[in-house]
Amino acid sequence: MSNRSSEKQIGHECTRINTNKKEQSSSFLIRVYSCSFVALIFLWLAIPAVAQDARQIVDESQKRGRAASQHYEGVLEVTTSNGKVTTKSWQSYRLGSYGNSKAVIRFTAPAEVKGVALLVVNHPERSSDQWMWTPAIGRDRRISLQDRSTRFFGTDFSFEDLEERDVDQYDYRLTGEEPIDGAPCWRIESRPRQGKTSQYTLSRVWIRKDNYVPAQYENFIKDQLVRRLHQTAIRNVQGIWTACALEMTDLRRNSRTVLRLEKLEYNVPMKDDDFTVQSLRRDQ
């Protein structure tokens, strides 16, 4: 799917959203993160003294994405190297913003996964806790995330790609400017600091100068580019600039995953009780 056609498809849904004109101070990066199906995408936030500009850009991007809550309907399309396409749909709910957010994803299609729900409880200082409810088995389970480099349920995202990260564990460097999809962007490199375990040795992020939305990520393992995330259909939803189409390409497997966000809403009333393991079972 080309970026422009993605924008057209998703634009229709995004324009239906009741936009709030009030100025938001939240980082745009967080908005992108909150749109992903576990509401977590790459937060490259570190504060190295030698890269003040890069850190400030990432920090601003984070601030612009903040919202009290968020809801959307997601459509995920995985295309394997041999052209096989599988599609899944779900409802996503998120309460809170970076650091202490909680999210619930409830699958609605296909029939085999309908009712499967995922609860993600994020922590600022460590990896998130995740639980899964499988109605056919009739029980919840804690998802073990010991190997975060593995793929997230057959998509091209790895568990690590979906995690909120401690930004202080990365070093950032502004390496230049470069347009993505015609929009001028800052190009920033990040490397995990010593002691930080990551499958990636280097990441690059392109942040748009006009709205601070990350337009693209490239992740490297030992200087080999392994994954690229391209974000398009960037819309202002209730004052928060949000990428409504995310395309992750696994360059080693030659497969890609496209996530489309539909019926996106921010600051929808939600209760803490709806984000518990019990609620997964209750609300099936």
Place this chain on the structure above:
Amino acid sequence: MILLRLISWPYVRKHLLRSVMTTAGIVLGVALLVGMQTANQSVLQSFNQTVDRIAGKTQLQVSAGDSGFGEEVLERVEALPQVRAAAPAIEASVDTNLQGQGKLLILAVDMTGDRSLRDYDFENGDEDVIDDPLIFLAQPDSLIITRDFATRNGLSTGSKIALDTMEGRKQFTIRGILKAGGMAAAFGGNLAIMDIYAAQKVFGRGPRFDRIDIGLQPDVSLELGESLLRQALGAGFTVEPPSGRGRQFESLLGVYTAVTGISSFFALFIGMFIIYNSFSIAVTQRRPEIGILRALGATRGQIRTLFLAESALAGLIGSSIGAAIGLALAHRITHFTAQLMDQLFGVPNNAQEVLVDPRLVLGAIALGVIMSMIAAFIPSRNAARVEPIQALQKGRYQVLGAGESRTRRIAAMIVGAIALGCLPFGRYPVLLYGGFLLAVFACLLLTPFLSLEMARLLRRPLKLLRPIEGALAADSLIQAPRRTSATVSALMLSLALVTSQGGLSLASVSSLRDWMDGALNPDLFVSSSTNFASTEFRFPSVMEAELQAIPGVDEVQSVRTIRKDFRGKPVMIVSADMASLARRVRRKIIEGDEKTMNRLSSEGKGIIVSENLRELENIHLGDTIDLPVPTGALKLPVVGVVRDYSNQLGVIFLERAVYVRAFGDDTYNIFRVYAKPGISSEILRRLINERVGDHRHLFVMLNSEIKDYIMKLADAWLGMTYIQVVMAMVVALLGIVNTLTVSISDRRRELGVLRAVGGLRAQIRGTIWLEAVSIGVIGLVLGIAAGSLFLFYDLQMAAHGFTGMPLSYDFPFAIAAILVPVILGAALVSAILPAETAVRTSLVEALEYE
């Protein structure tokens, strides 16, 4: 070498049949040894390979016996910073319901975290092994199978396969295929991966895991990890590398290996007598040759070396053939042993490959050669002592010197007395096994004297039976005691083996029947599997009420049996309502007062142990047992010791409430159902199947069926021993043929003279037949007598060495009664060929002989 070619080879060629028969004993002994041990090693290797392959990168495993443990333990393990990855697992084997495919080993794991420890598609690192991981997790009918299994059964992604579950037989969907090799080769390729939470449901496990596989942080040593996990979890958990599971299996297989090993050695031992016999005869027959060689300057050492080299060569050829036969048989024995282990201990094994251990094969061949040389040592020494002049003289060499005979008798008395003196100290293995060997030695020392005396005793009845043939047959035996005694020794030993093993079997069966009549008295047994030793499927606790509600059910005793490491050995823990058991079950009390025992055990204030556990672990009434359990340590006094044959390594009876508290496990695997008076068991079985079996996976067995099943298991256990006994008999009978052949050869001239003076062929034939029967009679008498003595030792070994199960001494009259016609008939059959050879030999040739 030159002597071998010039002297030995012509002799072997001339007496080819006898040479073949001489090595037959070694062939059979080595075949048994190689076959049995190869099979045992293959089964063990197969188990270890399966453990190793499915362990992946697992460094340590946490387990708590068959009961498993609650899911919360995983969090305790994960909380340790030294733990890099912790993956829970459940294992179960289920019938594939596909013809000829046997069982499928289900490895149930949490696929969201398990890949840190296991490569599911190791060939290229591709993760497309699962068609859709989310569907795999969401649907409890998801299975991943191996490429090998898929190809064999024409399955592909999306295919269905029927498996038994706690909710009856259900269709499962293949959602992924593992590429060949590595983990996919475990359990002979009959491996399937299932989601662990689906497996909990399918196998009725509840929220429990069998074990947790652990990978440590790179800088944490195995020892440190082991110690930290032990500290964190307590003594109720076993923390060990995956290889530890192999050790547990080895301890279960150990008893069987020991029993088969002893029988194999016994067969070899008997084979030695055949060699001794043949070489004694060869020395006798080749005295002139030896005399000439000595006259030509051959030294005594050269003569001795010649015979020893002959025996070594015979041993080498016999052993090599035996090893080849053993390896050829090993595949079938391996399959049999694997099935036996599954049925007896509930440990599935899919041993497909025979592990050929070069050390075992070479060791067995070397053993055959050494035993052959040992057997030939005395004849070789005698050959070396031959004086050239005496070599031409006849008659003297066969005489058993009176002094020699007396010395042997005295030695036999002393050795026998020591052997008997060892009997009361059966608890001490050295004295027990030493005593047994001395008893065998004493019997062997006495055999020449006793066979000579018996031959003398037989002369009169033989003469009465057939005046000429009888006298000739008896005289032949009397005049050649050496020739006879070796064969009689072999026959005696094999018959003693038959008698003692038969006695042991009868005692086992009789004791088992007594126990079953008292302990297994419910009308019906409801089990989660046809194999009672298997505890993979478990019933929920609510099922007790479901059964109790069925009309016609008088009482339901709900039982949970698990295997748990106790003092390094997997003993069986039987938990049930002890008061109910006490009311219904008749048990032989070995230690303790019945009323007190039942009261205290039902109040959860003590445990009852089986008699064999008492024997094996020296546990007695009043001792406090410290049983490590998942919730900590369970310390309870022994309030009684009862006779129980449920498990070869011992049983601990525990009140149900105590078990549930200590193990956190409220499932069952057996229900003992008593019918109301007047209600037929068959009708009740139908009702249970209709009302409970419609929604649960269960097997209902009648009392008679369960007893037959146990007896079948006992037969299977003893089956291999029976085969070995038959082999030993064959070796012994070969000895008779050998002896008669030599006897005829020795008496060729004598028989020729008989025929020349008018002896009829029928008379010659009758003489040989009677000689064979006489050897049979002597062997029978001595064998049964020795067997009745060996039985004492066998019972002691069973009681103290292998199973700790004391069995009562009952002389196997039935077996002895069967042996008489069998041996005499076999002796007659053995005599046919030698007798015909004797009567068909040319008279001129016979008179020219010597």
